[in-house]
Amino acid sequence: MTIVYRFLFAGCVALAAANLHAEPAGYAIEADVFAREMVERHGFDSAELRGLLADARYSQTIIDAMDRPYEAKPWRDYRALFVTPERIAGGVAFRHDNAELLARAETDYGVAPQIIVAIIGVETNYGGNVGKHRVIDALTTLGFAYPRRADFFRRELEAFLLLSREEQLDPLQAVGSYAGAMGKPQFISSSYRNDAVDFDGDGRRDLWRSNADVIGSVANYFRQHGWRSGEPVAFAVKLPSGVPAGIALVEKTPAPPETTVGALRAVGVEWDEPPFDDVPASLIRLDGVDDEYWVGLNNFYAITRYNRSNLYAMAVYQLSEAIREGYEAMSAEQNKVGASF
Known part of the structure; x- marks a missing residue:
C-alpha cells in the first residue's frame, strides 16, 4: 500500500469511527432546551451547566444496550445468569461480613437480610461490577437521543444534577450502568435522592463505598415501596x-x-x-x-418495584433463599465447631 493510500485509508477509518459516535440530529437542540429548563427551574449557572453538558459524550453503545435488555431472555436463561454457585457463595460471604448492619436494617426497616443481599448480588455481584459508563453520558444519550423513553431519562438527568449538587458529587466522575444506575445497589438518580439513607452516620449517602449506606438504602427502598415485614414472597x-x-x-x-x-x-x-x-x-x-x-404475594410485587420484571423478582427471591440456606448451614457448622472446644 502506498503512502497516499495508507493516508486515505486511515482517514476513512477515523471518519467512520467519528460518525459511529456522532450525536444524532436534534441532540444539541434537546440539550439546549434542557439547559434552559434547569436554569429556570433550579437556578443552575447557565455557563457552567452548558459546559458540563458539552463534556458529556453521546454513546451508541448505550442505545444498543437499551434495546437488548436481560429481561428479554426466557426465564431458563435469565435464571442461569444470577442464581449460580458463585453468586450464592458471594452472598453468604457478604451476609457474614455485614451481619450487624443487616440485622440493624431488618430492625429499622423490616426487610429480611437475604433479600437485601440478593438485590446487591443480582445488581452488581456484591459491588464487583458497578458499571463502566459515566452517568452523565448515559443520561444525556438517553434523554436527548432515545425518543421512546426520553422523558423518563431527562427527569433522571435532572435528578442526577440535583443529586450531584446536594451530595457534592463530581457529575463527570460518577460511573454506573448503561441506564445511569449507580453504586452497589444500582439506584437511579431519583431513587438515590428519595430513598438512599446515611446509615453509617458520616453525613453522606455513599452507595459506591459504604456498605452501611448500601444496606440501609436498599432496606429503606423496600419499606417505601410496600414491603411487609415477616410475610412470605x-x-x-x-x-x-x-x-x-x-x-x-x-x-x-x-x-x-x-x-x-x-x-x-x-x-x-x-x-x-x-x-x-x-x-x-x-x-x-x-x-x-x-x-x-x-x-x-405482596412482597413479590414489592421486589418488582426495584426492577419492573417478574424474571428479576424471581431471580432475587430464589437467590435470596439459596443465600439464606447457605448462611444457616455455615452458622450451624461454626456453632458445631465452637461447641467442640
Missing part, C-alpha cells in the same frame, strides 16, 4: 389442567395481585404452603424447558 404451585378460567395469568410484566390465595385454591391450584386464603396473590408463569407456575 412467593411459592411454586401445580395447575390441575391448564390455567383455570377466570384467573388472570401474569407473565413477564408485573402486575399488582388481583386475586387471592383462596380463590386460586378454590379453582384447583395446588401447593404445599399454609392456606392464608385471604392474602392477595398473582398466578405467574415462567417460561422454561418445562414452564413453571408460581403464586406471587
